[in-house]
């Protein structure tokens with residue numbers, strides 16, 4: 119039997135209430151009954167005692183004990199009367215109804231004029247109320263009547279049991295009534311509960327059969343309309359969700375398609391370097407299947423180099439790390455790794471990257487082109503220099519043989535042959551100087567080609583500019599001597615050390631010095647070096663022909679020479695300054711010219727001090 | 741009689757070098773030539789020249805290989821080797837030093853310089 123909770127509670131309340139009521143009524147009525155009965159017995163006993171006392175005066179005065187005995191004996195037959203005894207004025211027992219003997223308690227009872235009842239307990243006989251009545255004001259004696267208390271108790275008990283039966287009946291009836299009533303209230307409530315549970319499980323089509331007009335009915339009605347509204351809301355949300363899912367799927371499909379059609383390989387790794395995504399291009403590059411890659415460790419599949427940049431990218435998500443990596447079929451790839459920042463995945467407590475993305479591009483052909491470029495440069499250098507060496511060498515031999523062997527033997531007879539010999543000598547000198555020029559051109563061309571294609575291996579060493587300048591001075595001293603020019607230097611004593619390639623920097627100074635000599639017919643050339651604002655500035659100052667303003671900008675470009683190349687015979691290739699600019703710019707510096715035509719030129723370059731050095735020097739200055 | 745071996749694959753340059761050293765023959769210097777690395781190693785083994793003028797760029801076996809065979813494998817330290825490296829190919833110089841060359845002359849060279857160097861090595865006064 120299903121007992122509803124409501125009923126259980128009601129039952130509990132009924133029991134408690136009932137128990138309280140039952141106990142109080144039981145006690146109060148019991149107590150009243152007891153009082154009534156005692157009172158009744160007392161008055162009964164008093165009446166008996168008085169009547170005995172009244173009627174026994176004569177007999178007692180006559181000392182007719184047997185009559186008294188007979189009289190008191192008949193009283194014992196009255197219900198409730200347990201014993202009767204008579205004592206004389208001295209308290210001497212005259213007659214009694216005790217069989218077989220008089221209990222000790224009775225003998226102890228004081229005789230008094232008082233007719234008040236006394237409670238006594240007689241051992242072996244029970245509780246009694248002893249009521250006494252004086253005979254002739256106690257002059258003759260006293261009559262004592264004992265009323266049995268046990269009978270009172272028995273009557274009380276019977277009455278109590280009756281009352282309890284009655285109460286139980288009432289109790290059962292009330293419980294039954296409560297059950298019926300509670301059920302009537304709780305049944306619709308149960309239905310309603312069941313209904314709301316169904317609603318909670320999104321069963322909006324469920325029905326509830328409550329048509330009553332009371333609060334429950336109202337509640338049921340409200341719930342039903344709420345359910346309808348809810349189901350509408352849910353329907354709307356479901357539609358919106360479906361739309362959102364479709365949009366999401368489309369976006370995802372779009373992204374996947376884009377990724378799958380990328381020419382570059384895409385590799386996504388989690389924070390532990392485990393592969394979580396690859397695209398078909400990547401699988402193809404390594405000749406592996408996607409299933410062989412997913413979930414594997416990057417280090418196991420792609421080796422230490424890639425694992426290293428992936429590791430670094432994770433710890434520095436803003437930087438980009440690259441490395442070369444061997445692909446299938448002996449091709450070469452370039453891997454670019456970047457850390458994934460949590461911008462799109464805001465995880466709490468992850469300050470570091472949450473993984474890495476690696477893009478791998480097949481650079482086999484670029485590498486091939488690069489290699490071809492390098493090969494081309496060295497081939498050209500070889501192929502051009504070999505014939506040039508031969509031309510130059512054989513011309514030198516011709517010159518030597520001519521001077522040493524042939525001309526010594528030839529007798530010069532006339533002006534004509536003398537002139538011819540002069541011509542031959544001059545022409546040989548021209549061939550020699552032109553081949554020299556060609557050699558220099560090739561060197562410069564190769565230099566600039568290498569600089570521009572990044573094929574130069576730069577050294578990074580401590581550079582003392584003073585030393586560089588004096589080495590350049592040594593290398594160009596022959597030029598100065600030839601032209602009879604004065605060379606002076608003004609170099610700061612405490613010139614700080616730079617970091618760079620000292621050979622290349624010397625090449626710059628040599629170029630500037632030889633230009634200065636070349637374009638200074640007479641006068642001086644000075645080289646100055648000083649420190650200013652975190653830079654070392656080196657200037658080559660001459661008193662030569664100068665450069666017009668219009669030409670000053672262009673002379674740092676390749677093959678650009680100042681002046682009219684048609685009238686002024688070019689005395690170089692026009693590659694010296696572009697090479698200088700490349701070298702200086704590689705060192706992070708700048709190069710410029712200040713010049714007044716006819717007065718002279720100042721070519722300067724500035725090289726930055728390394729940041730540390732700059733800071734140290736600035737700090738040490740007061 | 742001191743011997744000089746010219747190792748050069750370009751016939752013209754070989755000829756040029758031979759002509760440069762022609763003048764030394766009167767001082768009793770014997771000049772011979774090889775046009776490839778393998779041949780050069782054979783000739784060095786057989787003739788034990790005092791001096792070798794060794795070009796770098798050669799087919800079959802390049803100058804670095806010849807040099808390291810002679811200096812390291814054959815342990816012919818007494819053979820003086822001058823390598824002819826191309827100007828601007830700085831890494832060639834490093835390779836030449838690693839291979840054990842005694843010195844180098846950069847191409848394009850001046851024949852006067854070559855003759856002077858050879859004379860200095862052979863200690864011949866003219």
Ligand SMILES: Nc1ncnc2c1ncn2[C@@H]1O[C@H](COP(=O)(O)OP(=O)(O)OP(=O)(O)O)[C@@H](O)[C@H]1O
Nearest residue numbers: 633634637664673679680690691692693694695719
């Ligand atoms: N100190 C100078 N005085 C006057 N003009 C100069 C000076 N230095 C350079 N120039 C001008 O700038 C031009 C370019 O110089 P650059 O060094 O680039 O070439 P070049 O000296 O002509 O040839 P190269 O140096 O290649 O032999 C020169 O031709 C010259 O006209």
Ligand SMILES: [Mg+2]
Nearest residue numbers: 633690694695
């Ligand atoms: Mg110049």
